[in-house]
Amino acid sequence: MFVFSEEDEKQIEKILNRYPEEQKRSALLPLLTLVQRREKHVSADAMRDIGRRLDLSPAYVQSVCSFYTMYSATPVGKYLILFCINISCQLNGCDELLAHTAKKLNIEIGGTTEDMKFTLHREECLAACSGAPMMRINDTFYENLTSDRIDQILGSLD
Template identity: 75%
Template sequence: MFAFNEASEKEIEKILGKYPDRQSALLPLLTVTQRQERHISPEAMVEIGRRLDVSPAYVQSVASFYTMYHAEKVGRYLILFCINISCQLNGCDDLLAYTAKKLGIEVGQTTPDEKFTLLREECLAACTGAPMMRINDTFYEFLTPAKIDEIIDSLE
């Protein structure tokens, strides 16, 4: 059984006020759902469809197109490690392997306590700060092993 929590309901009310055509609020509602649940479940798709008067299949087709919506639950901290050309030329492969080893998981996995998920990502448009990673909404640039230690160890 899926239900939006109180904070999400307030956000949804504001979002729906901005869109005369309810269907246009699909991406913002998916974002609210991803933030609340850390994934988009089939039950959530049904509820979003009901709110916006679209089919769950339509919700699923949109959710599955965008990489920021996840079918499987991600950790509280979602680490997106850029592996594109600028980051590649500045050693991202070794740093990604270092991060995976530090977390005790493989790339693509979530730690057993659901704190971290580590994923590869394409260019995040912060090439001048390569090598870089994004954790939730924050970019971390010019990474080194020591900097990665400092960043990850500082997250509660």
């Protein structure tokens, strides 16, 4: 059963205050984000809770949640690696580096390590093109990657 924490409740109140009283469904994405960041996924239970708060049907919440790539139905690892494969990174050799990363973690692209530490995804442009090739791990951008640097970054994460 999903329950928001007291800390979350304070955050939710702050979020709801940003929008006009009669437009509280604007808080849908921020609330889904809150859940995704804490739980590493958004469960049907959490969607129902959010729907109740915002007067939205479970089906509606589900339809919005499934539209956006940053919400996942199953838990992602402690470190979510988003590896940019778009044009500027492609021109700078991201394909080889992505393959190197998958091999290093011993997972398929899109997969999660057994210890739930790393999830590796292909990602579209992340707006760091002048630092290509690049990846984002949780909230941090890592630019000008080489295979050595990737090994070093992965090794530095607990």
